[in-house]
Amino acid sequence: MNVPRILIVDDLPEMLMITSKSLLTSGEKYEIREALNGKQAYETMGQWTPDLVITDWDMPAMSGLELISKMKQDETFCDIPVIMITGMMVTPEDLKEAFRCGASDFLRKPFDKTELLARTKAMLIVSKSIKDKKNYNLVLSDYNRFINSLLLAIPSPMVYYNKDGIVLGCNESFQKTFSHISSNFIGTEVYTICPNPEQMKAQSEDMINKGLQQTSFETVMKTVNKEDATFLVTKTIFYSPDKKPEGLICLLSDISEIKQEHARNLEEKKKELVSTAMRLMQYSTMNNKLLEDLEILDKHTDEEGKKLIAEFKSKYNIKVYNSMWEEFETRFGQVYEDFYHRLVKLHPELTPNEKKLCALLKLNLSSKDIAALTLQDAKSVDMARYRLRKKLGLQQEDSLVEYLQSI
Numbered sequence: 436m437n438v439p440r441i442l443i444v445d446d447l448p449e450m451l452m453i454t455s456k457s458l459l460t461s462g463e464k465y466e467i468r469e470a471l472n473g474k475q476a477y478e479t480m481g482q483w484t485p486d487l488v489i490t491d492w493d494m495p496a497m498s499g500l501e502l503i504s505k506m507k508q509d510e511t512f513c514d515i516p517v518i519m520i521t522g523m524m525v526t527p528e529d530l531k532e533a534f535r536c537g538a539s540d541f542l543r544k545p546f547d548k549t550e551l552l553a554r555t556k557a558m559l560i561v562s563k564s565i566k567d568k569k570n571y572n573l574v575l576s577d578y579n580r581f582i583n584s585l586l587l588a589i590p591s592p593m594v595y596y597n598k599d600g601i602v603l604g605c606n607e608s609f610q611k612t613f614s615h616i617s618s619n620f621i622g623t624e625v626y627t628i629c630p631n632p633e634q635m636k637a638q639s640e641d642m643i644n645k646g647l648q649q650t651s652f653e654t655v656m657k658t659v660n661k662e663d664a665t666f667l668v669t670k671t672i673f674y675s676p677d678k679k680p681e682g683l684i685c686l687l688s689d690i691s692e693i694k695q696e697h698a699r700n701l702e703e704k705k706k707e708l709v710s711t712a713m714r715l716m717q718y719s720t721m722n723n724k725l726l727e728d729l730e731i732l733d734k735h736t737d738e739e740g741k742k743l744i745a746e747f748k749s750k751y752n753i754k755v756y757n758s759m760w761e762e763f764e765t766r767f768g769q770v771y772e773d774f775y776h777r778l779v780k781l782h783p784e785l786t787p788n789e790k791k792l793c794a795l796l797k798l799n800l801s802s803k804d805i806a807a808l809t810l811q812d813a814k815s816v817d818m819a820r821y822r823l824r825k826k827l828g829l830q831q832e833d834s835l836v837e838y839l840q841s842i
Contacts, residue, residue, distance in 0.1 A: 439559050440466045440483070444476040444490035444502065445520070450544075454489060454520075457548045458555065473497025477505055480512055486562040487555065492521035492533070500536050507537045514565045516558040520544055591689070592666075595673065596625045597682040598643055600636060609687070615659045625685070630656055639670065643680045648672055653690070665691045708766040708798070760791070763808070767794055777842050782827060789826065792819055797839045 443454050451469045458465050468483060470476035474497040476490065488506070490499040497505075499519055506512040519533045522544030530541055539561065540554050586593060586606035592613070594605040602620045610620065613628050626632040642650060651669045658664045666687040675681045733744050767774075771794075778793055779785065785793070795805045802816040809816070824835050 438464045438466045439487065439562075440468075440485040441487045441489060441555070441559075442468050442470065442476060442479060442483075442485035444470045444473060444488065444494070444499065446471050446491060446494040450491065454551070457551055461552050463552075463556075473499060473502030473505070476502055480506075484511065485515060486566070487558050488515055488517045489520060489555070490517060492519060492524045492529075500533065503533075503537045514569065516540070516562050516565075518542060518554055518558055520546060589686070592687040593685065594620065594625060594687075595682060595684040598640075598680065600624045600626050600639065603682065612658050612687075613656075615657075628656065630654060639683055642670060642683065643672060646672075646680070656687075664689050665694050704766070704770045708763075708770050760808075764794070767798075771797065774842060778839075781842065785826065789819075789823055792816075792823055793839050796820070796823075796836050797842075799836050799840070 441458060443451055445451050445454070448471075451471075455467050455469065458467060468479055468485070470479050472494040473490070476488070477497070488502075490502055492499040499521070503517050503519075506515060506517070516539035517537065518540045519538040520542045521529070524533070533541055539558055542551065542554065582604070586604065589606055590608060592606065592609035594602055594609050596602045602623055602625050605620050613620070616628050617623060626636050629635040638650075641647075649669065649671045651667060653665060654668055655663050655665050667690050669686045669688070671684045671686075672680050673682060673684055729744050729747070733741055736744065774794065774797065775790060778790065791809070792805070795808065800808075802813045802820065805811075805816045806813045820835060824833075827835070827838065829835060829838060
């Protein structure tokens, strides 16, 4: 623990001795230095910074008041408490003058030792409090510089605000992106830039009340160019030193180009899916024609030939069908990535064939087209659709295709 430093200033050596002895024999640990006038005291302070100054008023070279005035003009010493001790300047006007110049306390000579010790302790508590506050402010200043550097380093718009939605700070990217709304967001309500202010406010309050550490969502907002941009908004709670929620940090990532690129890719994949379905139907037609030709050939061959034709038809049918369906499912999965997952979650009782039928119906294919793809006749497909409607729990007025397209 640091020993408190006290600088005693008096032009009378005997007073220096009395004051020093009173403090050193008090039972408290003090580091004490002495000076015979204000000038000498100030020079001492340049090499040895005290926590408290106890000074006489009237001294040669530099008086106590002049020393206090000089200390108040120096950033290093301006917050050091000063106890003024005098035997001459004891009127109320003198007391006012001492306090006006910056004295922290006042003692009359001859002083009572107990009073000196009590006031010294009180002023050292004040001194420590001031030093602690200055140190805290320095740490806070360093922290703020770090936060500002961090904000500048983040390319995406970022803002942080308190529980009431009042903006505490934002980075340059945020300021530029939304400069059409305000030239300075500090102290304003963050929800002024939101498309649905009340909804956003309720969401933030709900986050804090429930202690949800983080949440993300997409939203469309107008930027400085007056254009709509799609942002991925990520909100994170920040806490006070006592672990209580203080507010939210909000990062906005512009995903407009990504969304547009995704939409273009999806459109391309949809075209490929339709193209694949068309080719598969053509293959299916050709396959059916080949099988019909084999039926004609079957009538003009012997038993051995009939057996070979039957085996060929069976193997070819299965191979072609499996090949066609594998290609179709690959294309379908590229366009509708989570369809099967959501479908099974809603209807876990569906069979593999019913799931295939759901996929084909999602594309709004007719029973005839589905029949061609699945090597069935149209009546069988209609019956399968009827059974599927019942299994999905749809009413007569409900559209099966629209329901599947909504999943």
